Amino acid sequence: MIKKSIESVGQYLLFLKKVFRKPEKFRIFFRQFINESDKLIISSVLLVGVISLFIGGVLVIQTASNLENPVIDKMYIGYMVRESLILEFCSTMIALILAGKMGSNISSEIGSMRITEQIDAMEMMGVNSAGFLVLPKIVATTLLSPLLMFLSLVLGLIGGYLVVETTQIIPTASYITGIKAFYNGFYVFYSCFKMSLFCFMISSISAFNGYYAKGGSLGVGRSSTKAIVVTSILILLADLIVTQLMLY
Amino acid sequence: MIKVENLNKSFDGVQVLKDISVTYEQGKCNMIIGASGSGKTVLLKNLIGLMEADSGEIIYGDRSLSQMNDNEKRQLRQNIGILFQGSALFDFATVIENVMFPMEFFTDWSPAQRKERAHYCLEKVNVIGSDDKYPNELSGGMQKRVGIARAIALNPKYLFCDEPNSGLDPYTSILIDRLISDLTKEFNMTTVVNTHDMNSILEIGDKIGFIHKGSMLWQGDKKTILQPDCQELKDFVCANTLARNIIEGK
Numbered sequence: 001m002i003k004k005s006i007e008s009v010g011q012y013l014l015f016l017k018k019v020f021r022k023p024e025k026f027r028i029f030f031r032q033f034i035n036e037s038d039k040l041i042i043s044s045v046l047l048v049g050v051i052s053l054f055i056g057g058v059l060v061i062q063t064a065s066n067l068e069n070p071v072i073d074k075m076y077i078g079y080m081v082r083e084s085l086i087l088e089f090c091s092t093m094i095a096l097i098l099a100g101k102m103g104s105n106i107s108s109e110i111g112s113m114r115i116t117e118q119i120d121a122m123e124m125m126g127v128n129s130a131g132f133l134v135l136p137k138i139v140a141t142t143l144l145s146p147l148l149m150f151l152s153l154v155l156g157l158i159g160g161y162l163v164v165e166t167t168q169i170i171p172t173a174s175y176i177t178g179i180k181a182f183y184n185g186f187y188v189f190y191s192c193f194k195m196s197l198f199c200f201m202i203s204s205i206s207a208f209n210g211y212y213a214k215g216g217s218l219g220v221g222r223s224s225t226k227a228i229v230v231t232s233i234l235i236l237l238a239d240l241i242v243t244q245l246m247l248y
Numbered sequence: 249m250i251k252v253e254n255l256n257k258s259f260d261g262v263q264v265l266k267d268i269s270v271t272y273e274q275g276k277c278n279m280i281i282g283a284s285g286s287g288k289t290v291l292l293k294n295l296i297g298l299m300e301a302d303s304g305e306i307i308y309g310d311r312s313l314s315q316m317n318d319n320e321k322r323q324l325r326q327n328i329g330i331l332f333q334g335s336a337l338f339d340f341a342t343v344i345e346n347v348m349f350p351m352e353f354f355t356d357w358s359p360a361q362r363k364e365r366a367h368y369c370l371e372k373v374n375v376i377g378s379d380d381k382y383p384n385e386l387s388g389g390m391q392k393r394v395g396i397a398r399a400i401a402l403n404p405k406y407l408f409c410d411e412p413n414s415g416l417d418p419y420t421s422i423l424i425d426r427l428i429s430d431l432t433k434e435f436n437m438t439t440v441v442n443t444h445d446m447n448s449i450l451e452i453g454d455k456i457g458f459i460h461k462g463s464m465l466w467q468g469d470k471k472t473i474l475q476p477d478c479q480e481l482k483d484f485v486c487a488n489t490l491a492r493n494i495i496e497g498k
Contacts, residue, residue: 024353025352025353028352028353112339113338113339116334116336116339117332117333117334117336118336118337118338118339120298120332120336121330121332121336121338123298123325124296124297124298124325124328124330125325125326125349125350125353125354126321126322126323126325126326126353126354127350127353
């Protein structure tokens with residue numbers, strides 16, 4: 001088991017070396033980058049938006065129900081919702097959701113190409129298949145995923161606002177004051193960094209699993225499942241390490 | 249011309265190719281034939297460099313494949329066209345984009361020139377008016393044709409076809425066989441076809457090598473195969489009723 005894991009890590013690093021070779025033609029790379037940005041990032045906007053809107057609302061209710069002490073100012077509810085969204089939800093939770101959506105998409109797409117010999121055909125033409133297929137996905141997800149983090153943050157706060165406004169669980173003015181209080185720009189940078197790192201992991205690990213898929217359509221299914229499970233665990237592990245390194 | 253010298257390949261201690269030596273000639277359809285599991289596909293994958301042999305040499309022109317560096321191998325691959333068993337057309341691309349794909353990477357042609365060349369190749373394989381269709385909208389025969397058009401897009405010196413007739417009806421099979429044969433002659437390519445289809449062998453087999461349990465037991469052409477002088481080949485050939493009737497003079 002340990003030997004197999006070490007072999008997999010080695011194979012993954014060799015795969016990344018192949019992926020990060022200079023693209024044959026930047027025009028083709030750029031076109032692929034635009035396509036992948038649309039397929040992986042833009043298409044995730046709705047999912048991220050809907051989830052963030054609801055979670056923002058739920059966070060307000062949960063925080064309010066746990067802070068009923070009259071000594072504590074109600075504006076702290078808004079403050080805590082914002083910090084929860086920035087520090088954990090908009091990066092880690094959204095990344096775990098994207099691990100399912102983007103990870104299965106990438107792994108099954110590349111896995112299907114592997115078992116139908118499309119990757120062999122590219123290699124035989126002399127095209128660096130890993131560079132052509134995987135590099136634009138990694139670059140698109142790593143560079144553009146912070147936009148999803150910002151979108152999630154904004155919609156999460158709006159979700160909270162809508163709940164406050166409709167239920168008056170706390171005064172709206174307190175909520176607004178809370179979400180503006182004690183702002184720390186480094187937390188936003190920390191969240192963007194985590195999001196980029198997690199999305200790099202999602203795209204590269206899923207692509208790696210798809211690229212080496214074996215055994216027909218069952219193999220593609222297995223590689224997708226493995227990609228999601230491995231990525232999710234590694235995201236949580238990386239979250240722990242990055243948080244310790246950056247915040248403590 | 250491609251020369252194979254004393255090629256050996258094994259997997260987990262099981263020898264799949266045993267001391268294979270054969271020459272594939274330019275301007276001819278060179279067939280690799282044999283029953284399923286005989287080692288045909290392994291030989292083909294070694295020839296095109298998707299697998300590495302344990303020992304032996306594969307010589308393209310005057311250069312050994314094993315002595316080529318990555319850059320030389322890449323250049324060689326631009327002179328190789330391959331038709332895969334399942335066509336291996338790119339799902340993300342239309343018919344015309346599939347044919348233009350290698351041109352985009354390896355030529356500096358303008359989009360208009362690429363399109364013109366792609367249309368020329370598609371006309372050669374008689375696929376007209378399907379430029380904007382995706383592979384899943386085409387029949388098996390059409391996919392093979394587009395696969396051939398893509399394979400010849402860069403005017404290759406070598407064409408490899410892995411089971412070009414698998415999954416096709418007999419009529420379409422013959423059309424694909426003739427297309428491969430005609431293009432081989434027209435472009436003077438060294439064509440290697442991996443098949444176990446006796447109809448194909450009798451139709452286009454300019455040079456035939458019979459593999460049995462990893463060994464090249466017999467070499468000849470489409471005429472001499474009907475007078476087989478080895479029992480294994482006779483058993484293989486006579487599994488086809490038409491060939492058996494010819495051999496038995498019925």
